[in-house]
Amino acid sequence: MMKREKVLIESSEVIAKDTVEMVLYSMYISDVAKPGQFIHIAVEGHTLRRPISIATVDRERETITILFKIDGSGTKQLAEYSVGKELDVIGPLGNGFPVNERDGSTILLIGGGIGVPPLYNLGKLLVKEGFNVKSILGFQTGASVFYEDYFKQLGETYVVTNDGSYGHQGFVTDVMSEVGDFDTYYSCGPIPMLKAIKERLPEKHGFLSLEERMGCGVGACYACVVKTRDEQGYKKICHDGPVFTSQEVIL
Structure with missing residues (x-):
């Protein structure tokens, strides 16, 4: 079940070209997140949250690690946040790897x-x-x-x-x-x-x-959809995915 909460940045560093690894303290998300799920992060001054996959979970330390590419003003600002800053996060979201x-x-x-x-x-x-x-x-x-x-x-x-x-x-x-x-x-x-x-x-x-770029991240706005072979025709990537079987989606 997803939850909106405040999480703390424990560490943040550039580990490759324009790529940031960030460790976040989150007792709830670290306890329930499954491989393939993501979190939705609010960035100050930006209307839309940033969806970022969870790279690993440490349940003992109650942390999650995320990696993201600096590819716009939102992720650039997120990369500049310092250790100890509190982030507004919704997660874990989506259906992970079965x-x-x-x-x-x-x-x-x-x-x-x-x-x-x-x-x-x-x-x-x-x-x-x-x-x-x-x-x-x-x-x-x-x-x-x-x-x-x-x-x-x-x-x-x-x-x-x-x-x-x-x-x-x-x-x-x-x-x-x-x-x-x-x-x-x-x-x-x-x-x-x-x-x-x-x-x-x-x-x-x-x-x-x-x-995929997302709007709400919870399946309400239809901003992220993929064509599928089922009778509905389309599914929401944020809510029904982001993971699908290779046979059900039409790319």
């Missing part, structure tokens, strides 16, 4: 850019439950790479950059032939990447987490 619906014991995680963070929280849970986890992480350049070492602790990890300045050159789909067998995949990233993955893996059981 871990119990996967096939087999080998899982492939495929993340692109700022779509990488929520997969880390998922990967930690899968490893804890005894699954074999492989990961493909895609970034624009070497300067944008983050969390590579964290994912390597979970299992076999491939890093891909568009310009080839680090790891493999190309897109995440370009290294799938090197990964070997896997049973289920979970992916988060930009729509073109998710569409390419769907086309590359039409027979695989998969789940896609969609990145």
Whole structure:
């Protein structure tokens, strides 16, 4: 169940090009959040909140970690907030990754850019439950790479950059032939990447987490929708998602 509360910034630092990692103290969200969910953060002077995925949870310290890209005035201002500042947050929101619906014991995680963070929280849970986890992480350049070492602790990890300045050159789909067998995949990233993955893996059981600008974040305003194959025709990304099966959405 979501809740609006005040959370404190415990730490904030730039960990890659225009990418900020922020640790927030939140007794409630850290206790109930599931992999794939997000929080909605109010930024002073801006009408719309910023939806940001939860990268990891520490229930003992009662903290959550988020990562976000500085790509506008709102995120720039959020990045400038100092440790100890109180944030107005709603969360956790959305439906996360359905871990119990996967096939087999080998899982492939495929993340692109700022779509990488929520997969880390998922990967930690899968490893804890005894699954074999492989990961493909895609970034624009070497300067944008983050969390590579964290994912390597979970299992076999491939890093891909568009310009080839680090790891493999190309897109995440370009290294799938090197990964070997896997049973289920979970992916988060930009729509073109998710569409390419769907086309590359039409027979695989998969789940896609969609990145989208949002209005209310709770399913009231229809600002974020995706076309689906069910009788409704469209679903709300913030409320019905952000995670969907690869077969139900039309990208």
